[in-house]
Amino acid sequence: MSLGEYFELLFTDYTLGVITLGTAVLGAVTGMLGSFAVLRKQSLLGDAISHAALPGIALAFLFTGAKDSNVLLIGALISGLLGAFWIRGMVKNTHLKSDTALGLVLSLFFGLGMLLLTYIQKLPNANQAGLDKYLFGQAATLVAQDVWIMVAITAVSLFILLLFWKEFKLLLFDADYTKTLGFNTRFIDSLITFFIVIAIVIGLQTVGVVLMSAMLLAPAAAARQWTNTLTVMLGLAAFFAAFSGVYGTAISATQSNLSTGPVIVLVAAFFVLISFVFSPGRGLLFREIRFQKNRRELELKKTLQFMYSIAKTHEDISHPHAVKILNNFQGFTKKTLQQMVDKKWVTLNGAMWSMTALGYEEAENLYSQT
Incomplete structure (x- = not known):
């Protein structure tokens, strides 16, 4: 049956x-x-x-x-x-x-x-x-x-x-x-x-x-x-x-x-x-998803802080810098760079990047929280 x-x-x-x-x-x-x-x-x-x-x-x-x-x-x-x-x-x-x-x-x-x-x-x-x-x-x-x-x-x-x-x-x-x-x-x-x-x-x-x-x-x-x-x-x-x-x-x-x-x-x-x-x-699945999401977010913000430390050495925060400089930072990937472009934190022009006012403000907030 x-x-x-x-x-x-x-x-x-x-x-x-x-x-x-x-x-x-x-x-x-x-x-x-x-x-x-x-x-x-x-x-x-x-x-x-x-x-x-x-x-x-x-x-x-x-x-x-x-x-x-x-x-x-x-x-x-x-x-x-x-x-x-x-x-x-x-x-x-x-x-x-x-x-x-x-x-x-x-x-x-x-x-x-x-x-x-x-x-x-x-x-x-x-x-x-x-x-x-x-x-x-x-x-x-x-x-x-x-x-x-x-x-x-x-x-x-x-x-x-x-x-x-x-x-x-x-x-x-x-x-x-x-x-x-x-x-x-x-x-x-x-x-x-x-x-x-x-x-x-x-x-x-x-x-x-x-x-x-x-x-x-x-x-x-x-x-x-x-x-x-x-x-x-x-x-x-x-x-x-x-x-x-x-x-x-x-x-x-x-x-x-x-x-x-x-x-x-x-x-x-x-x-x-x-x-x-x-x-x-x-659930273990969603816990792992949240963990990976938080990890990616942390890597993104660490990369932004690194870029901020470079940008603030110039009076003009929008001064362009070579992307290859970021290769020295452990958390940097092309995906994180594109995410920051999507968030309008940086602009990308060929092999050069520039920090926007929004990105500069976000990085300052991160520093004030740490």
Whole structure:
């Protein structure tokens, strides 16, 4: 099946529609909330929380003996929140840095989760569990109920985001100032962390524990390259992530033996690559273009200063001089000379050049600035 055929079936095939809508909604909410993690410089938080959710999934299965996705995700939510606030507690009450606390929680919880999964595999009903799917995700297991839960969580997240929009912005860019204004920064910070945990947990079934952090951070990192405005960044991150979900699902469905979660992450990574190279403000390509432009401008002005030092030795600044004199200056090229002619800084008559009043004034200004 080709991509064109897939998108034709999208509106007629119920299963394809549910899965695609689910990945799109998941992408929108994770991209939007992931922006806060990126701006708060807590990129590893998503990785730690997603790995911390694994023992919660395993314990929920052990306690209930069923693989009901809602029950398993509640276990993941509790475990993820425990990991998130454990990280905060270690950073606040000990001398550990945040990266150390994140690494400790990630390795400890993930190790416990893998131990529990190994234990579950030896149980008589291990074949009914399918918990290993939560490691790398399996979008094909999404049903309409899962999608409606994602839609509800997205709606609640948007409502809370609008309700506390001013507080969130203040906390992101100046936590100390937010505190001096009388806002409860601990509550606001906990609220952001809570919704980031929820976004991670609802994506575990689709993308998996191992790759969920990339789904959370990649669209936000890509969006950050295009704008300095928080509202625009949230919108772009949601769009990049939703598109990654839809297109990644399409590629996975049209190709055999391709897991949906990794493909979605690779599409999101493509957005990151394009953004890092081609974004006008921060992209590597435009940065190099600006660097070369500034370098040429600097060489042009240095050449003008050299010509000024020659012209001012005569009472008449328009006194002609031989072009070959400029060959002694390292930054001189025929192109820079022509550019100065175009700017009307000098005039050129055969093999002789003369400085104009405009060029003389420009050179004097350069000297006064240095």
